[in-house]
Structures are given as C-alpha cells and as structure tokens.
Amino acid sequence: MTKSRNLLLPVLFGAVLLGLWQALIRVYDVPPYILPAPSDIARALWVDGPELISALIVTLQVTIAALLLACITGAGLAIVLVQSKVLERMMMPYAVFLQVTPIVTVAPFIIIWVETPFIVLLILAWIAAVFPIISNTLLGLKSADRSLQDLFRLYGASRTQTLRRLLIPSALPYFFGGLRISGGLALIGTVVAEMVAGTSGVSSGLASRLLEASYRLELARALACFVLLSVTGYAIYGVLNWLSGQLLRHWHESAMDEPGV
Amino acid sequence: MEGSAGSVPLLFENVSLTFANGTQAVETASFSVAAGQFASIVGPSGCGKSTLLRIASGLLKASTGQVTTGSSKSPKVGFIFQEPTLMPWATVFENVALPLRLQETTESDLSDRVTDALSLVGLEAFADAYPRELSGGMKMRVSFARALVSQPDVLLLDEPFAALDEFTRAQFNDDLLRLCEHHSWTTLFVTHSIQEATYLSDKILVMSARPGRITTEKLVPFPHPRSQSLRASHGFLDFVTEVSRDLKTTAGVAAQ
Secondary structure, three states: OHHHHHHHHHHHHHHHHHHHHHHHHHHHOOOOOOOOOHHHHHHHHHHHHHHHHHHHHHHHHHHHHHHHHHHHHHHHHHHHHOOOHHHHHHHHHHHHHHHHOOHHHHHHHHHHHOOOHHHHHHHHHHHHHHHHHHHHHHHHHHOOOHHHHHHHHHOOOOHHHHHHHHHHHHHHHHHHHHHHHHHHHHHHHHHHHHHHHOOOOOOOOHHHHHHHHHHOOOHHHHHHHHHHHHHHHHHHHHHHHHHHHHHHOOOOHHHOOOOOO | OHHHOOOOOEEEEEEEEEOOOOOEEEEEEEEEEOOOOEEEEEOOOOOOHHHHHHHHHOOOOOOEEEEEOOOOOOOOEEEEOOOOOOOOOOOHHHHHHHHHHHOOOOHHHHHHHHHHHHHHOOOHHHOOOOHHHOOHHHHHHHHHHHHHHOOOOEEEEEOOOOOOOHHHHHHHHHHHHHHHHHOOOEEEEEEOOHHHHHHHOOEEEEEEOOOEEEEEEEEOOOOOOOOHHHHHOHHHHHHHHHHHHHHHHHHOOOOO
16 A cells, blocks of 8 residues: 555656646757657657667676775775774775766866776776775774674684674675665766766767767657656666665664665 | 583672772772572662673773683673663564574574573573563563573572562562572572562672772671562561661662
8 A cells, every 4th residue: 555655656746747748848849959849859769779789788897897896895995904903993984985076077187098898987987886885894894793793702713704794794785885886886887987988889879879869859769868867877776776675684784674766 | 491501609809990080989898609609789879780791701801800700711701781772673582592602503503592591581482572562670670681691600680570560579589489490500690689689698798988998898698599488577677677687888878
C-alpha cells in the first residue's frame, strides 16, 4: 500500500510536469531548436535508441571499470592507511588532493601523457570516484568496537586476523556508504571526461553524442542522451543500494527497513 | 568442557597503576585467588575494579608489581565484558567460535567445542541466529559461551549482569554458580552488588575509591552447593550487612 503510493506520487508529479511542458510548447509554438516537447524527446529516444544505447554502453564500460578500480584502490589504500597514524598523516593530504582538484583541470595533462582514450577516461573517472571510498572506508576501519578490539588482543589475534575478522566487517557499512556516492561520481566523472577529452566517432560515449547533438541544435536528441544518462545514474545507485542491502541485511541497522529506490 | 582441570591460582603482588595523566587508578593491591576459587571485588563505581580486572587479563600493564599464576605457563583467560560485545555480522556459532578461530583450531574439533559451549549456556538451538535476533540475556549467554569455549583456567567477569533485569540476573547467578561448581575455574568477578557477590563468591575483596585500594578481604562462610533460599537466610543477610558496613567505613561511600 505505502510502497505503491511511494512510487505513484513521484510518477504522477512527473506526468503532470511533462503534460504542462507539452501543453506550453504547443500553445506558444516554441521551435524545437529552442526547446523540444517531451513527445519530440520520446521520438528521438525511439528512433535513435539503438545508436544511443550502444554509445551508452561505451560510457558505462568506463564508468563501471572506474568504479571497480576505485573500490579496489580506495579500500586498499584505506587498509594501508589504517595500519599507522604516521602513514595516514603522511598520505591523507594527497588523497584529499584527488577530491578537491576539479578533474577538468587535470584532463589536459592526462590526455597528453596517456595515449589510449579509454585509459584517459578511466583515469579521470577514477579520480572523481575514489575519494569517498577511501575516506568512508578509513572511518569504518577506525570505528570498530573498542571492547571487541580488546577481545581480539586478549586472544592474541594477529594484525591480519584482526583486520580480516574485525576491522573489515566493521568497515563494510561505511564502505557501502562511500560506494553509493562514488557510483554517481564515477558516471559524472566519465561524462565530464568524455566532454573534455573530446572523443568522437562511432566508438565514442553518450556524452560526446550529447555534445554533438547540441552543436547541431538537435536538442531533442541531446535531451534524449540526457535522459538516458540520468536513468543510468539512478540505475547505478539502485544496484549499489540493493547490493549493500543484501550484504548487510543480517546485521546492520541501515539495511533493516531500507526504503530502496 | 572437562579440560580445565589444571586450575591455577591468581596472585596480585603489589600491583599499582598510575595513568599517564597522573591519576592513580589502583594503589598497591596484593591479594590472591586460590586455584578454583571464586572471588569478587565490590566497591563504589569508579574505584578501579574494572581496571584491576583488565590488569589481570593483561589488557593493561601494571605500573608496579605483577599478576602471576604461580606457575610458568601463561594461563588461558576467559573475559566477560559488561556488554555482550558480540560481532553483529557473525552468527551465534561464529561468535562463540572466535577464540578458537584466532588460535587456528582444526575445523572438526572446533565444531564440537562450540556446540559443547553453547549447550552449557542452553543456546544450542540458536547457533545460526544473529545477535540482533536475541534478547539481552541471550546475548550475554553467547558472551559466556565464547569465554568458556577456549577452556580457560581463569575467568574474569566485569559486571556482566549490570544491564540485565532482576529476574534474568537471578537466573544468571544460579547458572554461573552451577557452572563454577562443576568446573575448577579460578574466577575474579567484579560487581557493585554485595548480595550478588556474597551469593556467588568464596571470597570478597572490598575496594575503596580514589585511589583504588583493597581495604578488606572476607571469606564467605556458606557451603556449596548454594540455592536461592540462602539469600533469605539470616546468616546471609547478616553477612551482607557486615560487608556493607566495611564498605561504608573504609570508603565513606553509601553502598547498597
């Protein structure tokens, strides 16, 4: 009951907005190169669908690869940093550097230094995505219950045992919190990287198609790209949310009555 | 669980602890708990009871003096915290198995020992449950099973019943008494309830606050096995009153 209403309300709201948009375009006779009607965007989606989807797959490949890389390197770095306070103090400023540097400003250098376009995009999207994972995982590793840590010491647990059986499980909910943020950032990073790197041709991603279309004032097509990217962002968030819920559902408060997306 | 036959005494020799900030937490404590004996430390909160227990476990290092067991071999210690202190991501079985996993016990042996420990606390049926599915009392039982699974020589309990309701607490007291009567653990129990200490112990150590000091040592005169009816007897109440008076005069703190 509540669940269907949760879905119904936003859908209804969206439908009303789209209807209003459609009506205003018709009433004021706005030309499609200024603002296309929702029906024009839908037609562009339908007609150019297969082509746009294959561009989306290119973009998604970069996004997913960057996200996986961010998981491995981010969690790995957090595990290294938690080993010693000195190490953390020494390296954390550089991790922050990844976060605060706009990737647009890094892009020109990466483009010069790296030849393969895929790798260029991968590096830029990784820079955008990795920090939340590092910082959240680190926080999680440090939040392990004190008494449990005492217990592990009492039974003479080795560093590796404590890491594997106590610190990593404690950090898991935090890691997923970071991952959910990074999922969105990886997509944003990929899109920005595609636009900056100016990849083109048939093997280019959806963001390049969006730019191309807007240059030609094919706004319906550009907006169709935009819609696809937004939906993809939602889907990534949804998948990560579901994954986190599955893995934490037995024990973590956050996964018990998760509203979901 | 009969493997704890090689019971050891616990000897505190001039143990003191001063924290880095200069606070003296424990002032020269010297006492002994005989092999297989159940001793309780009672005292006002913040007097250093738990600190003493942590020194006994090796989690804290004494500034002076030492805790020994009278033999060269280091004793196996079972520690029970104030809170159940369970891993929320692990099942009851895995929580109890933890000490064995950390000591890398072989799998077949491990399973038997965990099942034994769970049956000692009456939780065999809950091996696959997660901590959040259990009541506070049941979580505490899991914590007990975990302390017992490594077949400890010395059992250290830090106010484990403080968070439980009166009824569960009384039941726990009886269960602990029954377990201790069947096993020869050397037990050091921290509580602020003199009644509980009297009911469970062979010996009571009264501690005063700031700095923490053992002021009185009293042997409890009641024979084992004990039952709840003991608690209503005149002898029992007289003894409790006597210990309360000791606590009041030495510490200047109202107890009970």
